[in-house]
Amino acid sequence: MYQNIYIDIVFITNFLMDYMLLRLVGKFLHLDGKRLRCVLSAAFGSFVSCLLLCVPFKIIFPAAVLIHGGCAFFMASFAFRLKKGGLLAKTILALYFTAFVVGGIYQALETERTMTVKTFLLFVAGIYGAFYTLGCAAETFRFGRRNIYPVTLKYQGKIQQTYGFFDTGNFLMDPVKKQPVSVIKQELLGSLVSEELVKKLMDIRDKPEGLENTELVSLQPHFLSCRTADGKKGLLLAVVLDEFLIQTPGRVVHVGKPVLAITSEPSALGEEYGILLNSRLLN
Structure with a gap:
């Protein structure tokens, strides 16, 4: 046949x-x-x-x-x-x-x-x-219902996927770049750039000469003044990535040159997500 x-x-x-x-x-x-x-x-x-x-x-x-x-x-x-x-x-x-x-x-x-x-x-x-x-x-x-959305981070051709929590109480703004600031876990940033580079970033406060490092300059590290929930003032180290995308049920939000403040406190973010999204990003 x-x-x-x-x-x-x-x-x-x-x-x-x-x-x-x-x-x-x-x-x-x-x-x-x-x-x-x-x-x-x-x-x-x-x-x-x-x-x-x-x-x-x-x-x-x-x-x-x-x-x-x-x-x-x-x-x-x-x-x-x-x-x-x-x-x-x-x-x-x-x-x-x-x-x-x-x-x-x-x-x-x-x-x-x-x-x-x-x-x-x-x-x-x-x-x-x-x-x-x-x-x-x-x-x-x-x-x-839990305000948790898939997020894709991009930096120098590298891609890192995680989840972000839409924090309605986060109104932090970068006064220089005029950008909403989200908060990222230190270990999550380390998986996108490198743990060694993140360690150098976190040492900048004690070793400001580290800013001359070419790799660090591309991240545009700088400090932001913030106020915690209990009213205390503090400083957060922030970096600038190339782009990140927030996947909501109705649309994909593209954020160019996002400003992300680094936190090393495990209790600052939940286990299900690695970023606290600024409340202005989804408005």
Whole structure:
């Protein structure tokens, strides 16, 4: 029995499915995946699928698992600029799980022989819309009432993801830069720049000559006067990063050149979040 296979249709079908899966997983895990990177990753995955379809021999199961696993590894790491670690493994597992769910629905439609081009496009749009809405609803339910939102920090090409608490009592402003000031955990900043650099930052008060360090200058360290809840005055060391994004249920808030004050007190922030967001940022 022979069956005609149109390789261009196979490529386009796989490409659209892979792109949709990447965008959905990026939404669910709050990954910073650029559209172009997702497009290139989806094209690579579609190319591999077509290549496996065209080989003149049968690929044994262990080899197929390794090939598909390697393909998923490249797609996830390239699309979201992830290196090895727990987040990359979580992303790959999320890709497989989402593909399993979506693939089952697609197979059911194809079995009924109702899969036309129009039906396929409606299927892709419907699945994407449904999963996207579900993700927004789950995010709202989980964090909205507690004012906790996913946050992405960016500095010199490095990306750090965490959660921020919308602190309605934080009105701290940088008098020089005229920017709202959020508060960040010391260890969280260390994971974005380096622990050694953060240590040098925290020594600036006792060793002001450290400001001449080129790496420190790029962070624009400076001190801010603040008043605690009990009325006491103090100084907070603040730095300036390149950008950070706050993912709320309704929109993504982009903050350019954010000013972040560093705190080393574990009790200052909760365990579920690493940043106290300034109340002016979401108004």
